[in-house]
Amino acid sequence: MYQVVVVGGGPVGRLAAHLVAGEGLQCAVVDDHPCPDHAVTCTGIVGTNTFRQFALPPTSILGELHAARIFSPSGFTFSVSSSRTMAYLLSREILARDLYRSALEQGVHFYFDFHCLAVKVKNDRVIVVGRSEAGQREALEAQVAIIATGVHSHLTQMLGLGRPSSMLDAAQVEAEMEGLEAGTVEIYLGRGWGAASFAWVVPVPGGRSRIGITTPAVAARHLKGFLASSPIAGRLQRICGEMRSRPIPWEPLSQTYGNRILVAGDAAGQVKPITGGGLYFGFIGAAAAAQTVAEAFRKGDFGAPSLSRYEQRWKSRIGLEISTGAFFRRLASRLTDEDLDALVKACRDDGLARIFLRAQDFDLHSKVVFALLHSPWGHLFRKSFPDK
Template sequence: MHDTIIVGAGPVGSYLAEKLARHGHRLLVLEKKPDIGEEVCCTGIVGKECLDLLSIDKNLILNKANSAIFITASGKSLRLWRNEDVAYILDRPALNRALAQRARTAGATYCLQTQVTNIQHDSNRVCVHASQQGKPESFEAQTAVVATGFGSPLPAMLGLGKINDSIIGAQAKVQVKGIDEVELYLDHKLAPDGFAWLVPTKDGKGLAGMMTRQQPKKHLRQLLTSLKAQGKITSEDVPCGYGVIPLLPLPRTYANRILAVGEVAGQVKPTTGGGIYYGLLCADIAADTLSRALATNDFSASLLASYQKQWQAKLKRELSIGYLAHRMFRDLGNKQLEMLLNFANSFSIPKLITESRDFSFDWHGRLILNILRQLILGFPAQGIASFSKQPKKHNQTIPI
C-alpha cells in the first residue's frame, strides 16, 4: 500500500510528490494525460520568490521582465517598470517534465493515461478508482491528495464543496514582431470582464491570450486579428488553448485522509489567474501536514484541518483583496478604464510602483490597497461619481 496517492502531475502535484518522497514516503502520482509535457493554457509567468522556491535549471527560463505596458481601447498607454527583473516567463511543458523527473528521482512512481473517476475512504485506507487506458483499475493508500486542474468532480464527490466563481483563460502561441515588453490590453469589449496580453518569450515567439467570461474563442480570434493588423504578430492562424480558472477557494480543502491542493482548491491569484506560486506554498504546508499524519498514524479530518488553517493564514488576505480588486475591475467599462489610466498617469502611480517597497509580482494585497488609497485621496468627488457605474449583477460574494 502506498502512503499517499496524488491525483495530478502538474507543477503542484509533482512538487508535493518530491517533497513527500524525500521524507521517505511511498508516493504514487496518477495523471490522466499520456505525456506530462503536453501544452497547457498558461503563460508560465512567475515572480522571483516563486523562482527561488522552484530552484529549477535556468534553461527553463524563456524570458525575464522588469516592465509592462498597459494599453486601453483608444490606444492610450501606461508603462510600469522596476530597476530589477520582477517576473520570469517559464517553459511550462518543460517545467512539468522537470518537476516530475525530480519526484521520480526522489522515489515517486508515476502512472500516466490514468483518469481518476472516484476516491473512496474509510477508517483503514483510501481507494482510488481510475480508468487506465480504458481499463478499470484501483489503487490503495493511506492518504490521497487531489492536485488536478480546476473543474475536476472529485472535490464535490469528497464533500469539499464547490468553487462558485471562475473565469476562462484563452491563449495562443504566436510569432511576435518588434515586441520586447509584456503588453496588457484593458479593453472590455475585446476581453469582457477581464484583460488580454501579449507576452514575448524567446527567439521571436510569444503568447497572446486573455481572461474573459464570454465567448473566449470568438474574443481570442478578435485579439489575434487585431494584433496581426497592428503588425505585432505575423499570423493569426494559430492553434488556441482554453482553460477555466478559479477565482475563489474551495470552502473546504481537507477530509478524513484527503487533501486538495493547488488550482483545484482555488489557490490562485484572482488578479492574474496565476496559480503556480500559491499552489507551491500550499504544497509545502500539505507535505508537512501529511508527514505528521503518517508519522502518528492519524489521518483524521481534525488533524488534517491544520493544513487549511495554515494555508488560509498565509493566503486568505491576499486572495480576498485580489478578488475584491478583480470585481472592481470587472465592473468598469472602457470609459472608466480610460479614466483609471489617466488617473494613474496624473498621480504618478508608475513612480509609486517603481519606488514602492510593497511591490511584489507574487503578493498584490498591500500594493492594491495603496493604489486604492491614492485613488480615494487623489480623485475629485465629481471624478469618483463619474468613475463609478452601475455594477453588474453577480451571485458571488466576497470571502471574508
C-alpha cells in the same frame, strides 16, 4: 499500499509528490495523460521568488521580464520598468519535466494513462479507482490522497468538498508579430476585448509571442476578436499552432481537506484572483500539503480535524491575498472604459504610478489593492462597491 497517492500530475501534484517523498513517505502520482510530457496552455510567467522558494532548477527559464506597457481602451499608455528582473518567462513543458525527474529521484512512482474515476474514503485507507484509455480498471490504495486535478475534475464534488465557485475563462495562442520588445509584457485593458477582462502579449525567444485573454466566459471567441481588431492586429504576421482555452478558478473551495483527503492547486482554487496565475499559490498549497501529511503520519491521525492544519497553513500564507484579490476583481469588473482610461492617464501623468510601484509585489497584490483604493483615484473603485 502507498502512504500517499497524489491524484493529478500537473505542476502542483508533481511538486507535492516530490516534497511528500522528501519527508520519507512512499508516494505515487496518477495522471490521465498517456505520458509525462504533453503540451500545456499557460503563459508561464512566475515571480523570481518562486524559483528561490521552491528550489526549482533554472532550466525551464526562457527569459527575464523587466518591463510592462499598459494600454487603456482609448490607447493611453503607461510603462513600468525595472533594472531588476521582475519575473521569469518559463517553458511549462520543461518545468513539468524537471518536476517529474526530481520526484522520480525521490522515489515517487508515476502511473500515467490513469483517469481517476473516484476516490473512496474508508476508515483505514483511501482507494483511488481509475481507468486507462483502453478501458482497463485499476485501483491504488493509500493512507492519504492529495487531489491536484486542476479545474476540470469532479472529484472534489464527489468527495463532498464542492468546486471552486468563481471561474474565469482564459485562451491563448502563439504568434509571430512585429514590434515586440524583449522582456516587455504588453497588457491591454478594456471591456471591448470581452467584459471585465484584460489581454496580454508576452514575447518569447525566436520572434514569437504568447497572446492571451481572460474573460468571464468564451475566451476563445474574445481572443479571436482581439487578434482581428485590437491595436496589435496590424503587427501580427502568422498565428503558430492552435488556440487553446481553459478555465481558471479565482476563489477557493470553502473547505480544502476532509478525512484522509487534501486538495491543492487549481482544484482548490489556490490562484491569484487578479492575474489568474496559479503556479506560485499552487506550490504554496503543495508545500503545506506535504508538511501536513508528514505531521499526520507522525501523529498517526488522518482525520479531518487533524488535516485541517493544512488549510490554516496555506491560508496563513495566501488567504488574505486571495480574498483581497477576489474583492478587487469584483470592483474592477464594474469599471467602465472611461474609468480605465482615467486610471492609465493618472499612472502616466499624475503620480498614481509612484503609489502603485511603492506597493508593487509580483506575487502578493493586496498592498497594491489597498494603496489604489486609498489613493485619490480610489473613488473610481468605490463608486462600484456593490449595493448593500
